[in-house]
Amino acid sequence: MEPEKLHSIGRITKLHGIKGAVILRGSGELSSLLKGQKVVFVEFDGYPVPFFPEETEFLSDDTAIVRFRDIGSPVKNEELPGREVFLLRQKVRRKKELTFHDLIGYAFVDKRTGQTGNVTGVVDYEMNPLLQVNNGNVEFLVPFAEPVIQRIDHKNRIIEADLPEGLADINENAQDE
Template identity: 30%
Template sequence: MRKEDCFYLGKIAKKFSFKGEVLIYLDTDEPELYENMESVFVEVNKHLVPFFIISSSLHKNSFLRVRFEDIDNEEEADNIMNNEVYLPLTELPELEGNQFYFHEIIDYAVEDERLGDIGNIVGINDSSAQPLFEIKKGNIEILVPMIDDFIVKIDRENKKVILDTPEGLVDLYLE
């Protein structure tokens, strides 16, 4: 499995028992969706390796207590500690309306209600407190904060994001 075909689910954060159980920190708003998985991919030496789950249960809201097949003691659990956990993109729950996954809208056209076509989404910058749409129009890169009030519609059928940005925000880049 290639990392590009997967999404980041979380990280193996702590050992839970002497029998090799671990706690996976789930980086999601809906941890209950991932309670009954059969397997996950764990990044080991830059490769995604399938790990099969014997049992799992939610623990303190955002942790999943997991017992993996072939991990039977603390020492074996130590070998996967702090490793990232992934699932195939096909396992993502489908979102509706104006909710979207960052990877889903890459290459979507962007239309501003006031300015018309302002380019295509080439990436999402989520390294700061406020994620930003990275939009490319010719040689110009436009950064627009991902604020719910700016997003009018995610048009999946036409692969388009329709925005209503305040005057001056995008105009600044286009002058």
């Protein structure tokens, strides 16, 4: 399944209890995204593997305890903490406003240097969110701020940016190493 057909809803942070449940932490809309879902996907070795939520308890809008069907012990869940969880993009009930996590999978182009890559993650600092961009050789962080991000084309899933001179130099030097 292609990554552009998936929507990241969060990450499994740790195991919970003796019945094989896990703690899932996501954005502030996790509860609305996860309610009623019959299948989620957990990434293993770059591939989405289906898991079937049997029981979900929401601790807050961004945290849930989830127990998956056919997994009744913590031993079977040992490899889950730290893994990202996805829904099929078509199953995501869209609000009018997108979240930063919706930008994962978008192509990234720096108009000034021509540097390209793909958005692989988001570091969601409250006052200064950062996009994680991987260009195949190196991963770098880009401030998600108006002077840097010039245009977002949601239809073609492309982010056009104008990286500040110092940041572009750091990224180019990291790529050369």
